[in-house]
Amino acid sequence: MRVRLLQIAHARSGDKGDTANVGLIALRPEFYPILLKEVTCERVKQHFKGICQGPVECYELANLNALNFLLHDSLGGGGTLSLRTDAQGKTYGAALLRMEIELPDELAGLIDGRDPEGMP
Amino acid sequence: MSAGARGVRIASGQGFWGDWLEAPVRQVEAGPIDYLVMDYLAEVTMSILQKQRSRDRSQGYARDFVPLMGRILATCIDEGVRVIANAGGVNPLSCRDSVVQVARDAGYAGRACIGVITGDDLMDRLDELLVQGVGLRNMETGEPLEAVRDRIESANAYLGAAPMIEALRQGADVVIAGRTTDTALTYAPMMFEHGWASDEWDKLAAGVVAGHINECGAQATGGNTGVDWESIDYSDIGYPIIESYADGEFVVTKHEGLGGRVTVATVTEQLVYEMGDPSEYITPDCVADFRTIQLEHQSDDRVRVHGVRGGPATDQLKVSISYLAGYKAIGRMTYSWPDAYEKARAADRTIRARLDRLGLRFDEIYTEYLGAGACHGPLAGPPRADLPEVELRIGVKHSSDRAAVDRFTREIAALILAGPPTATGFGGGRPRVQEMVAYWPALIPKTRVQPRVEVEVA
Structure with a gap:
């Protein structure tokens, strides 16, 4: 089934110079392999078309069920040089959660359990 | 975890200069802690403080820290809570003098x-360092510092834990630092209390992880969380407390009875905040591997952190240099229904045409329509047809022409009478010309930086 990342993940984003970092965290461990498979650097670069002018790097944190994306040349110069409202990419985590991906039907039943304490 | 022993409780009180003034007071008053640590210095803060000091030699530190100490010093001394803060900015000695005065006024002489x-x-050593062959090249672009030498506004090395540990060893109740790494504010007391050696890399790395969790205040306790944020009481939010044990394990928690939440989710969100390569989190004291962090939900508002691994520190310190990179200004005007978005766009065209006729050139003119898709750009899709209002936000910048930027600030107000209808929301007056400060990250051999520690009785 088609789902938005918002339904299976949460995110936190910030800046380092003109690079935004977006940490994407599976809401349940079962969703982490799906993030690994679906949310590739290429798809993230495509998703942020018009915002991210540089390359996208991805680091895996299996221990945290998380991925860390670095979006280079994405903040209009970064820091005080940027003219944007979101000069620090604070909302880019939420922007990534707009992405739609394919979730195997057998995992669909886990979606509503947005309870982080339910994690083993 | 060492059985039975009570952990050392290190509370975070500020995540930046401008953070909630009540947070450190509540950390001291709402339950037991051993240390209160506060981070005041973002990169931009250093250049602001340097400017303040150039106007008044007694300034250049985070002034809010002084009245805060006036509120909490007595309780801290009476209850044995030691305070560590990088509130000293570019003038730690003046900050110290002010705090000494506060202590005397409170009857603690x-x-x-x-x-x-x-x-x-x-700042005063740059030319000497350049002559001696310490190039301070931009570590991202490789450019030599000479490219910006005459525009530098501040230059500070990020110090590690050693001088803070020395101050604690000499008995300081309050430790005031300038530019330290944010994380060292938390792991210095861990090293001091547990007697960790400077090459116990895994323990130090655990300390770095604890510091990263503490350094942004409530961002680890439910602030900004994307998980069930609606159920959090932000008005009363508790800031994080690290409960640290001698073997390197620690628990992230907060005072009982305060708002906020500590869960695996809130801690994980803070761990990935401003992260680069997680396998190499470089600090002055070790290199931590964030891929080794294990989180475990222990009980309500308690998350256990264990398994952290790290490796040897490098032989260099990071240096943050700021320099003047030009001028910018941001102008705003609000337009209401009907056709709010179309009117804001017409106003943007108007401004651009007027600037063009004046012959003014900028390095960039950037327009956003708040309420119609600014933060997420094209990802938000086209704006709805019947928006109740839209805020036009136009920014301009120039690397040297301050006059052009100043002229732009006078064009915004002209929209009030000589532009599209329903213009409003201009009560704040003409926009301000702001200096743009850019950052020049560099490295310096550790042997070139000698931190000094002074401890005095008030």
């Missing part, structure tokens, strides 16, 4: 030990 750390400020 002879009873309060105030420590201060200097040696991070390289």
Whole structure:
């Protein structure tokens, strides 16, 4: 089934110079392999078309069920040089959660359990 | 975890200069802690403080820290809570003098030990360092510092834990530092209390992880969380407390009875905040591997952190240099229904045409329509047809022409009478011309930076 990342993940984003970092965290461990498979650097670069002018790097944190994306040349110069409202990419985590991906039907039943304490 | 032993409780009180003034007071008053640590210095803060000091030699530190100490010093001394803060900015000695005065005023003369750390400020040593062959090249672009030498506003090395530990060893109740790494504010007391050696890399790395969790205040306790944010009481939010044990394990928690939440989710969100390569989190004291962090939900508002691994520190310190990179200004005007978005766009065209006729050129003119898709750009899709209002926000910048930027600030107000209808929301007056400060990250051999520690009785 088609789902938005918002339904299976949460995110936190910030800046380092003109690079935004977006940490994407599976809401349940079962969703982490799906993030690994679906949310590739290429798809993230495509998703942020018009915002991210540089390359996208991805680091895996299996221990945290998380991925860390670095979006280079994405903040209009970064820091005080940027003219944007979101000069620090604070909302880019939420922007990534707009992405739609394919979730195997057998995992669909886990979606509503947005309870982080339910994690083993 | 060492059985039975009570952990050392290190509370975070500020995540930046401008954070909630009540947070450190509540950390001290709402339950037991051993240390209160506060981070005041973002990169931009250093250049602001340097400007303040150039106007008044007694300024250049986070002034809010002084009245805060006036509120909490007595309780801290009476209950044995030691305070560590990088509130000293570019003038730690003046900050120390003010805090000494606060201690005397509170009746603690002879009873309060105030420590201060200097040696991070390289501003007066730049030419000497360049002559000696310390290039301070931009570590991202490789450019030599000479490219911006005449525009530098501040230059500070990021100090590690050693001078803070020395101040604690000498008995300081309050430790005031300038530019330290944010994380060292938390792991210095861990090293001091547990007697960790400077090459116990895994323990130090655990300390770095604890510091990263503490350094942004409530961002680890439910602030900004994307998980069930609706159920959090932000008005009363508790800031994080690290409960640290001698073997390197620690628990992230907060005071009972305060708002907020500590869960695996809130801690994980803070761990990935401003992260680069997680396998190499470089600090002055070790290199931590964030891929080794194990989180475990222990009980309500308690998350256990264990398994952290790290490796040897490098032989260099990071240096943050700021320099003047030009001028910018941001103008705003609000337009209401009907056709709010179309009117805002017409106003943007109007401004651009007027600037063009004036012959003014900018390095960039950037327009956003708040309420119609600014933050997420094209990802938000086209704006709805019947928006109740839209805020036009136009920014301009120029690397040297301040006059052009100033002229732009006078064009915004002209929209009030000589532009599209329903213009409003201009009560704030003409926009301000702002100096743009850019950052020049560099490295310096550790042997070139000698931190100094002074501890005196108030």
